[in-house]
Amino acid sequence: MKFLLLLAFFLMLFFYYKIYKKRKLNRKEKIRITEMVKDEVCGVYLPKEEALKVEIEDKVYYFCSQECKDAFLKGRSERA
Ligand SMILES: [Zn+2]
Structure with a gap:
């Protein structure tokens, strides 16, 4: 037992x-x-799930903040 x-x-x-x-x-x-992505504006690397995402012409861009996102979109429209 x-x-x-x-x-x-x-x-x-x-x-x-x-x-x-x-x-x-x-x-x-x-x-x-956990994939790291690069902010196209300030060059900072951050986790993909925390980044702000913008899809333009089948390409995905990531940003650390709304300010960076706005700056990127503004820069694009000025160039175009
Ligand atoms: Zn940024």
Whole structure:
């Protein structure tokens, strides 16, 4: 009976370890997925999901703030 309890204990430890390992892996994947993009105006790099996005002629531009976005759009319209 004691042996069975010990076995159950080790099985539990084993499964906890497996779950722990899996979680650690998921966290690593998340870090890898976080893509950095460049602000076309001030040249700053920031995570893609935090950047402001503008799509012009099938090209996507990223900006750190509304000011940079406005400056870019203004610069484009002045050039055109
Ligand atoms: Zn910027």
